[in-house]
Amino acid sequence: MTLSQTVLVAMMKKETVDVSAHIEQATDLSLYGIGLLFLFFIIRPELWRRLFFTRVDPRPGALMRIGFGLVVFITFYDLLWPMNPLEFSVAKFLFTDEGLWMTDMARQNYGGQLRELYDPQHGFEHWYDPLKAMWGKFTFLHLRSDPPFSMTLYIVMLGCVVSMIFGFRTRLVTIVAFILVESFYRYSPIFYTGGDTVVRVFLFLGMFSRWGEAYSVDSWLRRRKAVLAGGASRVPPLRTVPAWPFRLMMLQLCIIYCATGILKSGSTWKDGTALFYALNLDHFYRYPMTGVVTAAHWSLILPNTAIFVRWWEVLFPLVGIGAALNAYERERASGEWPKAAxxxxxxxxxxxxxxxxxxxxxxxxxxxxxxxxxxxxxxxxxxxxxxxxxxxxxxxxxxxxxxxxxxxxxxxxxxxxxxxxxGKRFWLFFGLLLHIGIDLGMNVGTFAEVMMTVYLCWLSGKEIESFWLFVYQRRCAPGEGDRPARSPRWKAFLFAPYDWFHFRKSGPRYVVRHNPSEASVRRATLVRMLDLGKRVDFVEDDAVPAETLCVEHQGARLTGNAAAAALTRVLPVLLWLRPVRKLPGVGAVARVLMSQRA
Amino acid sequence: MGSKKTRSEGAEPMSEEERTEPGPQSLAEGLLHEPIPEPERPRKWAYANWLIALISVFVAYHATVLLVHNLPNGGLSKELHNWFNKEHEVEILGTKWTPNLDMRTYMQATGNTQSWAMFAPNPHRSNSFMKVMVKDQDGDVWDMAHDIYGRRRYPYLFYDRMGKINRRIIEQKGYRRHYAAWVCREWERTHGGEPPIEIQFVKMWTRVPPPEKLIAEAGGNPFKMGYDPMELKLFQRDEGAIRCRTTRNAQLPNELRERYGLPLLEDESKVFRPVVHRTWWDKQETARRAKERKAQGVAGQPARPARDGGPSK
Structure with missing residues (x-):
């Protein structure tokens, strides 16, 4: 344990140590330290600007919006169902006056300033008192929480989250979603889990991030307009977004891991029995597996993992230093790094x-x-x-x-x-394994899922692009392309994951044949904008009627709805339609989603 | 059929026969063949300088309070927490200011209050459950089956918030009164408006056996390791009872009785125990009465006025 970690752990212990002899100096020096850090950036404003106010690729944030939004939706959708011992939904139990808290009691306990500012019989004293109440723990439900009111807000909240996932009016619905999600969380904290806290802090930062600039209805409509009506002669690029909300998200993630690692100061994390106990708790395990868990402990897998996990958490901020160093070296080489005397x-x-x-x-x-x-x-x-x-x-x-x-x-x-x-490849990849492992062995709500989705704010646009290419490529068979045919068999087995990951080839091509007219070219461009895996070629063909979708794939030539249904395989936005593509009407839905006329 | 082929970037190269490059000015070339411009290049700053300065203040504040908030609240950082929560007297150009960084309120108002003590400092080494029982008007005691001991179905797929709440009322005693009040109301609702006498809490727990013991018992044979959670010794301890008649909000008020179609209380004020508030109106009234008393020189007036339709507080 490092000195600083030991000290921080010790400071968190409840034993009272009289530090009065040094507390003043410690406070002063801490404040001077913070002041000097600000002075550092005043001397080097270009670094501050590079860190927070550069514009970045919108794709990582957009993908995060979708993943994070799904987790938020699942978290709250799950509460709509009854759970033992309730005969009615958990949401009604938690957020209405017919459940655990009657309105007045909830306000009394968790209303903050509203307790005093709002009188049930006489309302607010001044017109501006609601504004004062908002600067604190305000929620609408502390004023009224009968089921029709609460559940209407609940449905509106879920609607906003869905709209956020799809990226429709993204900025507005993200703000409304934050206000409503917070309204429910603030009614009473009795049901909070770690995952809920992650949802709250990242949704707050999500309000400031322009995470609707890619993979969203908003972005699609803007670019579609530019192509169809704006006379664009090139595919309109995605608009870059300010980096600072994502940098604060990265800082928040570092704090979460570092704090939780430091707080794991008990003897079980030192002797490695922590995971044994955690996996054997009746409240959490997915299935009682005491035998497997004990054997995993006996074989030293769990003790080593426990110790490693704790250190990985404590040292997680190193990935932030790594990200800064890699950016420095990369931009120094390209001459983009801000210069200073x-x-x-x-x-x-x-x-x-x-x-x-x-x-x-x-x-x-x-x-x-x-x-x-x-x-x-x-x-x-x-x-x-x-x-x-x-x-x-x-x-x-x-x-x-x-x-x-x-x-x-x-x-x-x-x-x-x-x-x-x-590097991110080590820290984030291990984090993914950790959370997947937690989620398979234990049910701790949506903590694992939400943590994995917020990793996306660490990625670059290039990495997201590579991800799509990877997904829509195929692995090479042994001996195919550059992939070696390894022997003996154990070697092939050992290297299989690496080979699968490393040696890839493009999948079968889909060819969109389009009429040479301008309108047809523009319609075909819309398909190109959706082709994230780069699996589609475009061919001018006089024989294809104007503005008609025509797809050629493996010798078959399809038009209209059938062509759109075929493209569900290679266009991520249509992937959800793939399993039902043969049902009547699904091809038409796919075609309309691609804004193809016929 | 005359056809002219173009191709998106990243595709496999076309053969020479296939390749019919469109002219540089062709619309199809620009829209369907040229690489899509990268959003990141060339680099631009996010905002104008004045806006960067403005948002910098917010970013610096948020980052700083986030770090300080996550420092331990005691020991050497106690005063640092206080510094970020108290008013500071400063004088600028002869004018006195009392700025307050108001960290605590900021974190609350923005939903950023956070604690990351998950499985910390140690995971629990015992499984705890709170048995919730109702004593009805006949003196019979009913187990409400609110704990998960022996009741959970596996595989455990959907997160059980009620299980979480059951653990919360073990760990934080302050919640028990409110939980008991709800059980009282719920019993009343489902029993034709008849309230129970009290809610009884019994804490139950089993101890997870230490791994060394299990390994020793199995003689080091990994295939014989493990235990049956339901075979562990169950400890029980009475955690007291909460009376439905005297606990605040532990009775159904007429508003809820009406919703549930239950008979209304004749004199609600004698049965329903509401929450005691002291709002701006109460303070105003107290001040007004005090002023009146002072003006009239009359002593012995009630300290607080009775509200319409509610008991005196």
């Missing part, structure tokens, strides 16, 4: 180190107070604070020095560190 660079470095020194001092003092005596007994009391502070202070100094040494003398090692040790 040497004096500003040196001054900002000094300010950063000064801020760190403040934190090192505070952590050093905290170490003296909170580190266990058995750890402290190795150091003379007179040297403790200086030693602890020195160790913390050495971290950035050594890291920066090591970075430049590696950069100069071992760039390949540095590249490995940037891409793997600090």
């Amino acid at each position: 040497l004096w500003r660079k040196l001054l900002s470095l000094g300010v950063f180190l000064a801020a760190w020194a403040m934190m090192a001092w505070v952590l050093g003092v905290a170490g003296v107070y909170f580190l266990p005596p058995e750890v402290q007994s190795h150091v003379h009391p007179a040297q403790r604070q200086a030693l602890y502070s020195g160790v913390v202070m050495a971290v950035p100094v050594v890291s920066i020095a090591l970075y430049w040494v590696l950069r100069l003398f071992a760039p390949k090692v540095l590249t490995f560190i940037r891409h793997w040790v600090l």
